[in-house]
Amino acid sequence: MSLARTLAAGAVAAALAVTVLPAAPAAAREDAPIAFATTVNGDPADVYAPAPSDIRADLPVALLLQGANVSRSAYADYARAVAGYGFVVVVPDHHRVIFGQSGLFAEEAQASWTVAWARDEDARAASPLxxxxxxxxLVLLGHSFGGAAALTLTTGACAPPFCGTPTxxxxxxxxxxxxxxxxxxxxGAGNPPVANTVxxxxxxxxxDGMAAPAAAEGTYDxxxxxxxxxxxxxGANHYGITDVQNPAGAAPDPSAQTVSQETSIKASARWSAMFLRTVLGDVWSGVWLWGVGDAVDPSVTVRYVR
Structure with missing residues (x-):
């Protein structure tokens, strides 16, 4: 980072009284954040949201599409952390068969199913939401296979194996x-263009020893x-957002993580949430995301195009 940019980031941070990394806004509430079980188009799902005393209404929905054979229960800490920034985080278990193998495999259609669930839940008399x-x-969170399904959906394309039910x-x-x-x-022969619409x-x-950093760089480009x-x-590896390393049922990452699970979960949730709040129009999240975050967060390095 140039000296001018460092000084500018410092000035913005001072003006906004930003002296620490942003914490999940609901964390200091006296009552507990919301967590409950539901079903989304028949799939069992867990839901996380800010505490009932949180004054924010109109909470956007974040659908977390799971990694291959990673149970929804493995994402509890990450989902709670993202929810604390002002989201209703929905984490389904979606079973289906691909290439003759039955397991937990996300698909693009889950996005439309979650939109329908959100409308019903918002109107349900007994709902805490x-x-x-x-x-x-609706915004998407994704991990590994589920992230690839989400990335494909951002283009509007229906691409097997991520598009089991065309939608x-x-x-x-x-x-x-x-x-x-x-x-x-x-x-590993190059990265095809991603014609994203969001x-x-x-x-x-x-x-990460499974989705190589160089491959992520190519995907970003x-x-x-x-x-x-x-x-x-x-220092995070492929399971940097799950509650534990190499969750049961999932293919293990041969590369060891060199930071604590808490550190990688909090950093990943913070940047995911602040990016999504920014694209949803939150001005102050955008000030942090584009002008302050990379100057004050030592746990990450950042590239971006606005």
Whole structure:
């Protein structure tokens, strides 16, 4: 970073009284954040949201598309962290068969199913989220296979194996922040163009031994429409957003993580949430994202095009 940019970032930070990394706004509330089980188009799902005392209404919905054979329960800490920034985070378990193998495999159609769920939940009399959901705003979180499904959906394309049930990209989709995600084809021969129609951030562990950092760089370069961002989390591996390393049932990462799970989860959630809040129009999140965050957060390095 140039000296001029460093000084400018410092001035903005001082003006906004930003002296520490942003914390999830709901964390200091006296009552507990919301967490409950539901179903989305028949899939069991967990939901996380800010505490009932949080004054924010019209909470956008963030659908987390799971990695291959990674249970929804493995994302509890990450989902809670993102929810604390003002989202309703929905984490389904989606079972289907691909290439003759039955397992947990995300697909593009889950986005439209989640839009329908949000409308119903916002109107449900007994829901802790009644009249609090912004039913017109959907954003995507994704991990590995689920991130690839989300990335494909941002283009509006139906591409097997990520498109099990053909479906249109929902009009409510506003952006995506995806962890451990590349579009590198088998054999690693380049990255095809990503004709995204909504903003995309890639959050990538520098120690990822399954989705290589170089492949993430190539995917970032292939994303055609700004704003876009690549956030590299120092020392995180492929399971930097799961509650534990190498969750049961998932293929293990041969590369060890060199930072704590808490550090990688918080950093990944922070940057994902701030990117998504920015693309949803939150001005102060944008000030932090574009002008302050990379100057005050030592756990990441950042590239972006606005």
């Amino acid at each position: 009644k009249n609090r959901i912004d039913t017109g705003s 249109a990209k929902p009009a409510e989709l506003k952006g995506a922040a995806l962890f451990g995600t590349t579009n590198t084809p088998p054999g 903003p995309v951030a890639l959050v990538q562990g520098t120690a 292939a994303i055609q429409a700004p704003p876009k961002m690549l956030v590299s989390v120092t």
